[in-house]
Amino acid sequence: MASCLIVDDSKVVRMVARRILEDLNFDILEAEDGQGALDICLKGMPDVILLDWNMPVMNGLDFLKQLRLSDGGGEPVVVFCTTENDMAHIREAISAGANEYIMKPFDRAIIEAKFSQVGVL
Amino acid sequence: MNSQDFQLLSTLVRERSGLVLTEDKVYLLESRLVPLARRRGLNTLEDLAGELRRTNDEKLKEDITEAMTTNETFFFRDNKPFDIFKENILPHLLKARAGQKTIRIWNAACSTGQEPYSLAMLLKEESAKLTGWRVEIMATDISNEVLEKAKAGLYSQFEVQRGLPIQLLIKYFQQMGEMWQIDSSIRAMVKFEKLNLLDNLSRVGGFDVIFCRNVLIYFDNPTKAKVLNQMRNILAKDGALFLGGAETVLGICDDLKPISGLKGVYTPAENGILAAS
Numbered sequence: 001m002a003s004c005l006i007v008d009d010s011k012v013v014r015m016v017a018r019r020i021l022e023d024l025n026f027d028i029l030e031a032e033d034g035q036g037a038l039d040i041c042l043k044g045m046p047d048v049i050l051l052d053w054n055m056p057v058m059n060g061l062d063f064l065k066q067l068r069l070s071d072g073g074g075e076p077v078v079v080f081c082t083t084e085n086d087m088a089h090i091r092e093a094i095s096a097g098a099n100e101y102i103m104k105p106f107d108r109a110i111i112e113a114k115f116s117q118v119g120v121l
Numbered sequence: 122m123n124s125q126d127f128q129l130l131s132t133l134v135r136e137r138s139g140l141v142l143t144e145d146k147v148y149l150l151e152s153r154l155v156p157l158a159r160r161r162g163l164n165t166l167e168d169l170a171g172e173l174r175r176t177n178d179e180k181l182k183e184d185i186t187e188a189m190t191t192n193e194t195f196f197f198r199d200n201k202p203f204d205i206f207k208e209n210i211l212p213h214l215l216k217a218r219a220g221q222k223t224i225r226i227w228n229a230a231c232s233t234g235q236e237p238y239s240l241a242m243l244l245k246e247e248s249a250k251l252t253g254w255r256v257e258i259m260a261t262d263i264s265n266e267v268l269e270k271a272k273a274g275l276y277s278q279f280e281v282q283r284g285l286p287i288q289l290l291i292k293y294f295q296q297m298g299e300m301w302q303i304d305s306s307i308r309a310m311v312k313f314e315k316l317n318l319l320d321n322l323s324r325v326g327g328f329d330v331i332f333c334r335n336v337l338i339y340f341d342n343p344t345k346a347k348v349l350n351q352m353r354n355i356l357a358k359d360g361a362l363f364l365g366g367a368e369t370v371l372g373i374c375d376d377l378k379p380i381s382g383l384k385g386v387y388t389p390a391e392n393g394i395l396a397a398s
């Protein structure tokens with residue numbers, strides 16, 4: 001079973017995402033900020049990371065940059081999932097190494113579509 | 122709603138668009154036509170049917186027919202047909218049409234434009250192979266409303282997230298407030314026109330590729346056969362017809378053959394498009 005790390009400071013968002021992704025047969029890990037996510041990744045890289053942008057302690061973009069620099073950190077497929085919905089943010093995320101980008105609000109159809117595009121479904 | 126009114130409305134829609142409405146679809150008539158009735162100051166479907174009997178108004182008939190169409194679509198729907206187009210059909214045409222350097226594509230039942238624009242973006246991405254070529258994409262639908270939207274090329278945040286890879290959004294879209302608009306360079310590649318598939322199709326000319334997906338499912342078999350036979354007549358002998366995931370020619374039009382290994386793609390000649398490769 002593929003694993004997916006959900007990184008979001010909102011408990012509600014994590015719960016909604018977890019429900020959808022468990023349904024799609026992912027093993028779920030959760031973190032509430034970038035630092036927590038990094039700690040998890042350094043212990044073992046997940047297959048996919050669903051990543052919020054604005055979070056306390058370490059935001060999603062900083063996390064992504066650090067991830068891509070770490071050992072094996074090029075492996076996980078990273079899908080941003082954020083309320084930042086302008087072209088500037090999208091470009092920045094993609095050039096920092098994100099594979100896909102979801103603009104909130106999201107639903108099951110969008111998650112499924114995006115995950116199948118990056119080949120994890 | 123009484124059965125006479127149901128007959129009146131469902132017959133109208135069937136004759137005009139091919140859409141088959143059985144009695145269990147009364148809810149569909151209600152949900153689609155009550156708003157239309159209200160816009161005309163009528164309260165119920167009974168009133169609407171009465172108005173239709175009394176006036177026999179052409180515009181009203183057109184509006185009713187349009188309102189009953191299902192326009193669900195999204196970018197790169199099902200992915201696979203677009204992969205097949207890119208990896209199998211296009212390379213064949215690049216060889217077979219090297220003389221005239223022209224490829225004609227028809228997207229029948231294009232709805233709000235996501236399908237023809239997916240093809241246009243795909244071709245744009247392949248443009249290195251297409252220098253000096255003329256590629257025409259004609260996109261048609263029965264509904265004025267979807268064609269207007271398609272021409273504008275304006276999509277909601279939800280629509281641009283269904284099927285469209287983020288790289289293509291970055292490359293070919295501009296943000297316009299809450300909406301996203303596809304570039305004029307892509308829009309210019311597609312010619313939108315109103316066309317009813319039940320009409321005589323010979324006037325649209327010959328095509329190398331036809332995408333006709335997720336519309337035949339609404340028709341009965343004789344209507345499917347009529348449309349498919351006409352398409353066959355205007356499709357190049359080595360051309361490719363793409364149907365939707367739940368559609369087939371089998372048992373309906375023997376003059377079109379499935380291409381082995383390419384699911385959902387059909388060709389007129391016995392050893393059509395891929396016999397060469």
Ligand SMILES: C[S@@+](CC[C@H](N)C(=O)[O-])C[C@H]1O[C@@H](n2cnc3c(N)ncnc32)[C@H](O)[C@@H]1O
Binds near residue numbers: 140230233236
């Ligand atoms: C479900 S959409 C399919 C859109 C697109 N081909 C796809 O697969 O995503 C069906 C479209 O067929 C159009 N349609 C229905 N009856 C038609 C007819 N008789 N002639 C032309 N278009 C028709 C509808 O207006 C609607 O936009």
